[in-house]
Amino acid sequence: MISVMQPSSFRILLVDDEEGIRFTLGCLLKKEGFRVEVAAGRGEALALLAAAPFDLALVDIMLAGESGIGLLGDIKSMYPSTQVIMITGRPEVDTAAEAVRLGAFDYLTKPIRHETLMAVSRHALSAKKMNDERELYRANLDAIFRTVTDSIVMVDREGCLAQFNAAAGHLCGLNGDMIGMDLAALNLSCNGMCAATLLETLRRNVPQELRRFECRNREGKPRVASFTSTPVVDADGTVDGAVAVIRDETRLVDLERSLRTRSTYHNIVGNSAPMQRLFALIEALADVPTTVLINGESGTGKELVAAALHATGARSGGPFVKVNCSALSESLLESELFGHVRGAFTGAIADKVGRFQKAHGGTLFLDEIGDISSAVQMRLLRVLQESEFERVGESTPLRVDVRIIAATNQNLADKVSQGTFRQDLFYRLNVVRVVLPALRERLDDLEPLVAHFIAKFNVKFGRDITGVSSDAMAVFHRHDWPGNVRELEHAIEHASILCKSDIISLSDLPQDLLDSLRADDASPVDAPVAPSSRPPLTLEEALVMTGGNKSRAADLLGISRRTVYRHLEECQSK
Numbered sequence: 001m002i003s004v005m006q007p008s009s010f011r012i013l014l015v016d017d018e019e020g021i022r023f024t025l026g027c028l029l030k031k032e033g034f035r036v037e038v039a040a041g042r043g044e045a046l047a048l049l050a051a052a053p054f055d056l057a058l059v060d061i062m063l064a065g066e067s068g069i070g071l072l073g074d075i076k077s078m079y080p081s082t083q084v085i086m087i088t089g090r091p092e093v094d095t096a097a098e099a100v101r102l103g104a105f106d107y108l109t110k111p112i113r114h115e116t117l118m119a120v121s122r123h124a125l126s127a128k129k130m131n132d133e134r135e136l137y138r139a140n141l142d143a144i145f146r147t148v149t150d151s152i153v154m155v156d157r158e159g160c161l162a163q164f165n166a167a168a169g170h171l172c173g174l175n176g177d178m179i180g181m182d183l184a185a186l187n188l189s190c191n192g193m194c195a196a197t198l199l200e201t202l203r204r205n206v207p208q209e210l211r212r213f214e215c216r217n218r219e220g221k222p223r224v225a226s227f228t229s230t231p232v233v234d235a236d237g238t239v240d241g242a243v244a245v246i247r248d249e250t251r252l253v254d255l256e257r258s259l260r261t262r263s264t265y266h267n268i269v270g271n272s273a274p275m276q277r278l279f280a281l282i283e284a285l286a287d288v289p290t291t292v293l294i295n296g297e298s299g300t301g302k303e304l305v306a307a308a309l310h311a312t313g314a315r316s317g318g319p320f321v322k323v324n325c326s327a328l329s330e331s332l333l334e335s336e337l338f339g340h341v342r343g344a345f346t347g348a349i350a351d352k353v354g355r356f357q358k359a360h361g362g363t364l365f366l367d368e369i370g371d372i373s374s375a376v377q378m379r380l381l382r383v384l385q386e387s388e389f390e391r392v393g394e395s396t397p398l399r400v401d402v403r404i405i406a407a408t409n410q411n412l413a414d415k416v417s418q419g420t421f422r423q424d425l426f427y428r429l430n431v432v433r434v435v436l437p438a439l440r441e442r443l444d445d446l447e448p449l450v451a452h453f454i455a456k457f458n459v460k461f462g463r464d465i466t467g468v469s470s471d472a473m474a475v476f477h478r479h480d481w482p483g484n485v486r487e488l489e490h491a492i493e494h495a496s497i498l499c500k501s502d503i504i505s506l507s508d509l510p511q512d513l514l515d516s517l518r519a520d521d522a523s524p525v526d527a528p529v530a531p532s533s534r535p536p537l538t539l540e541e542a543l544v545m546t547g548g549n550k551s552r553a554a555d556l557l558g559i560s561r562r563t564v565y566r567h568l569e570e571c572q573s574k
C-alpha cells in the first residue's frame, strides 16, 4: 500500500539529543523522499509540532535529562493520529512496552539499521494512512447519517435500539434514552409496523420493504411512509443487527394527489378544467365553516356539490339535511325550517322538530333559495346572524350550530336590485360563491358522464351496455343541453331502456333530443345560416352520424332526400 504513496507527502519529526543520530537518520529518511524536521529536545519538538502536524515522529526515549515518553504523551494529545516510533539506546523492554501501551506504534533499538528504519517507518505510515481513510469514511458516514432526510434506525443483534438519526427522532418519536432498549417494547405513537418489520428482518435475515403505508409521527399526525430494511452481516456471515430506512412520503403523496386529474370527486363526474377547478375549490372550502352560495343552471349538479362540501368537511360526521324551498308554501316552509309547537296553527296537532334543529352539528342545504318569501328571508337572516331561532308558536329561542349551503339557478343580485330579495341576506349567503358551469360549456365532460350514467343504468336495469355509437356521441356533442347533466342522465336512461344491443345508437336516443338538433340546424345545406355559437350540421357530418343512411341524414338536416342526393352528385362531379 505504501508503494502507491508518495514519500514526499509525509512529514516526519526526528527527535534525538545526539546530533549524529539526527544527522544520520535524517539523511536516510530524506534520501527516501520523506520531508524531515529534526529537534534536539522536547521544547524544540513541541515548537515544531505547534506549527503543523506530522505524520510520524521518531522519538528517543532518553532525551538529555528529559523523558521521551513525556513527549510521546504530548504528541498523542495534540495529534492522536500521528504515529510515534520510540528509539531506545538499550532494549529496556519495560520502557518500550510502556511506550507502546501509551500509544507508540513501535520502537527501534540503536544501532538502527537502514532497512529496519525504513520498514518500520513505512509500516507506521501505511497504518496511519489506513486509519486516516477509515476515519474520513466514518466521518462521511456520520455526516450522511445526521443530515439525510430519510429516517435511519439500527438495531443490534438482540433487537435493541442501537442508533437512529435526527429524522427518525422526528418521524418515529425516538429519543436518546431509548438507546439499548428492546425495540419491540418501545411505546411509540406510530402503528409499530416499522419496528415489527425491522425485527422480522433481523429474525429471518432477509431484507424487507413496505410501500406507502399510513402511520403517525411524534406529534400523532398521520403520515404516509415507505420502509426498507436490511440485515447487517459481519465478515463471518453472522447477523449483527439490522438497519431500516424510512421515507416520509406524505408531501409527495399530497402533491401527486393534487396533480392527478380526478375524473370523479364525491360522485361528481368531470374531467374538464372548470370541473377540476371546482373540485379544488370544494376541497379548499371543506373545513371552512362559511356559508356557501351555489349558483348554476338547473341540472348542473348543485345538490351534488353541496353534498360533497358536507362530505369532505369536518362536519361530515353530522347530518346533511336538505330543504327544497320552492316546493313548499310560505307557512309550510317556515314550520319545516324552524319547527312548530302543538297548536301553533290549525292542523299543528303535535310538536314538530324543524330542519335547522335536525341539521345541528351538520349542514343544512337550502335549495332554490331564490324563491323564499320575505317573511322567511327575515327569519333566515336572524339565524345566520345569531345562530338562534324560535319554533313557530313559541318564543323561547333555540341555538343551533349549522353550516348553511344555499343554491339557486337565479341571479340573486338581480333579485336584490328588483327588491324581491333582501340585500343583507344576500350578503350573508354570498360569503363564498361556487358557480357551476353549464354542460354546453364543458363538452369535454360528455364522455366520462356518458360512461358514468351507462354504468349506473346497467346496474339499475341489469344491462350490459358498453358504450354509445359515434353518431349518437356526435349528437351529444352538438346538443345545447338546456337541462344540463340531468337531461343527459335522462337521455342515457331512455336509451338504456330502448337499446337492443350493447351499444347505444342514434335510434335509441329520445326523439326530443334529435328534434332539437333538427330544429337548430334547419336547412343548413341550402340556406345561408345566421351566425350562431354552434356551426350547423353539414351533410357529411349528418351522414357520419347516421352511419351513411341518407334518409335519416335528410331527416336530421330537415331537408328532403332528393336534396341529399343532389348534393352528393354535385360533390362527386367536382
Ligand SMILES: Nc1ncnc2c1ncn2[C@@H]1O[C@H](COP(=O)(O)OP(=O)(O)OP(=O)(O)O)[C@@H](O)[C@H]1O
Binding pocket: 267, 268, 269, 270, 296, 297, 298, 299, 300, 301, 302, 303, 304, 305, 367, 408, 409, 449, 452, 485, 486, 489
Ligand atoms: N357532474 C355530475 N356528475 C354526475 N352526476 C351529475 C353531475 N351533475 C349532475 N349530476 C346528476 O344530475 C342530476 C341533477 O343534479 P342536481 O340535482 O345536483 O342538480 P341541480 O343543479 O341541483 O338541479 P336543480 O337546480 O334542478 O335542483 C342528479 O341525478 C345528479 O346526480
